[in-house]
Amino acid sequence: MTALADAGWLNPLIGLLQGVQLGLLRLLAWLGLAGSSHGQPAWPWPLRLSGENLLIDLGQARRLALTLLVLSLVVLLLLGALVWRRRRWLLLGSVPLLLVLAPWPQAEVVLVPAYPTSFHRSPTGFSAASIAQGRALYAQHCVGCHGADGRGQGPLAAAQAVWPPNLAGPLLWRRADGDLLWHVLHGTKDRHGATTMPAFDRLADAEAWALIDFMKAQGAGQSLRATGVWSQPIGLPEVIVRCEGREPRPLSTWRGQRLRIVAAGSAAALPEDPRVVTVQLRPAASAAQPHVADCVADSPAAWEAFALIAGTDQLGGTQLLADRDGWLRARSAPGKAGWSEDDLLCRTAAGPGSAQDDPPPADGLGALIARMDAEPVRFLKGGFVH
Ligand code: HEC
Structure with missing residues (x-):
């Protein structure tokens, strides 16, 4: 988090990217052009701009920020060319130059695979009741692989193709809530399309959100036990x-x-x-x-x-x-x-x-x-x- 605090421009940049994408999704939903998935408007594309990667890769974030500045300049130049006829060709001519010179970031860092639920917001408010519901569901469905403490040492863990992750680490924080929702309900696959975690598609949406609440609360407690601090911020549960x-x-x-x-x-x-x-x-x-x-x-x-x-x-x-x-x-x-x-x-x-x-x-x-x-x-x- 040290780098984060140094980069005061990163928060606004990620906020901007997120805001633009959310705004676009809302506009599509309002126009009736977005479908629905698990109770909220569905993100229609297989990719999205990734805030979480920018957090980790400050160099790429800087490139993206500069590129966005260049792109706004390009828009200004184009507008200028519309009104300022005498200099039109000069202005238009500088556009390709700027586009070539812009420090474009790597697409695979800035763009990540998206799911229809990637931009979903949890409707639970992180309530104590939801955490309690999640706790019961976790004991019923998840303990076998993820372990009672969420550290991935359940009795079935060793038999999995991929070892279940430590849910007390930063993972739950790095993922968008909507991506977690998708992974719980639809399972996860490796690069070759083989299932790594089974789907729990018989859970209701509210149950999957409750599981996410429980995993976050439990992850906070486990982090405190193991390291003496809440290594990821945790909010007050609603009571x-x-x-x-x-x-x-x-x-x-x-x-x-x-x-x-x-x-x-x-x-x-x-x-x-x-x-x-x-x-x-x-x-x-x-x-x-x-x-x-x-x-x-x-x-x-x-x-x-x-x-x-x-x-x-x-x-x-x-x-x-x-x-x-x-x-x-x-x-x-x-x-x-x-x-x-x-x-x-x-x-x-x-x-x-x-x-x-x-x-x-x-x-x-x-x-x-x-x-x-x-x-x-x-x-x-x-x-x-x-
Ligand atoms: C059969 C074993 C198994 C069961 C049961 C299981 N998981 Fe998993 N889970 C895994 C494995 C293996 C991974 C790692 C998948 C990967 O990285 O490709 C995983 C990954 C995850 C992740 C991280 C997903 C991400 O975004 O990277 C979450 C969250 C999760 N499981 C939650 C749950 C919940 C909630 C349940 C119960 C409803 C559950 N799991 C039940 C094996 C299991």
């Missing part, structure tokens, strides 16, 4: 929160504010803190722990989803911090008194010291928040700007 005397509301409605999730279990009373919105997580509505916050989420699915993401069976007493964009950023282990910068588990490239000009924060939480705010998650997934 319903009840605040004293008010209508229940989804967790995502606090987007724009920092959230502190406190899993019930530590007896210590938790003072409210104006810098964060505190939500207590309880394993069930009837759980006997004292209320430590005005707002409570107490569905078993919510508890399980957070436990999965935190990579622990012993969630009680754990605290998690999410930034204003809804990314989970830090964890404080049960029993720990305060926060420190070491609790930051989802880090971006800018190292410490990026907020050097600011006055030093008064406490650990302050330092953590300063770091979180100074280093927003600018990660791109499959070309989608988050």
Whole structure:
């Protein structure tokens, strides 16, 4: 991710490519020219521009950016030739020259095979209920090859032509969600067309999306267990929160504010803190722990989803911090008194010291928040700007 942060132009470039392709698809759908696939408009071509490859290959991304600049210049020249008659031939003559001189990127890096679902968006909202549904389906259909922890060590793994990948690695992040959907429902093939993973075409679309939610949540927890950090950013799962005397509301409605999730279990009373919105997580509505916050989420699915993401069976007493964009950023282990910068588990490239000009924060939480705010998650997934 280091290179990413250095290349401030990459995010807008990928955003632009994605936006143009999505816009085109929407236009086709609006004109009635795009078919439908798994409930959303189908991408009609076998190729698409790839954001994910540009992320990895900065050199090609630079070439593409320059080529796009040259192409816009060409458009300007053509327009100029329309209105400026005297210089028309000069302007027209420079067009082929520019086209030859443009640093065209390699087609096989910029263009990748696409599926009808490549641009599909998950309709689940990454809800705890969807993660729970995915968990049950995963145990039923996928464990044999992918293993209980998703690392690809299931009992059937060795018998496959290709070893199942580690789902806790960056793979799920590199792929567009729509491509994952296609792979789960239609299976995967190798270069010669031989099946490497069987199709699960009897699953409903919602079930396949739920599986993707579960795999992401589980991958986050596994990454935390193995490396001590969330190596890929993970968002807050959507859960319903009840605040004293008010209508229940989804967790995502606090987007724009920092959230502190406190899993019930530590007896210590938790003072409210104006810098964060505190939500207590309880394993069930009837759980006997004292209320430590005005707002409570107490569905078993919510508890399980957070436990999965935190990579622990012993969630009680754990605290998690999410930034204003809804990314989970830090964890404080049960029993720990305060926060420190070491609790930051989802880090971006800018190292410490990026907020050097600011006055030093008064406490650990302050330092953590300063770091979180100074280093927003600018990660791109499959070309989608988050
Ligand atoms: C019979 C063994 C087997 C089963 C069962 C299986 N998989 Fe796979 N899966 C594989 C193999 C092998 C690969 C690697 C395929 C490749 O790289 O060509 C794979 C790849 C994947 C990938 C990565 C696809 C990509 O985009 O590269 C995902 C996601 C996945 N499986 C999800 C699932 C889910 C969800 C289930 C259950 C519904 C499941 N798998 C069941 C063997 C299996």
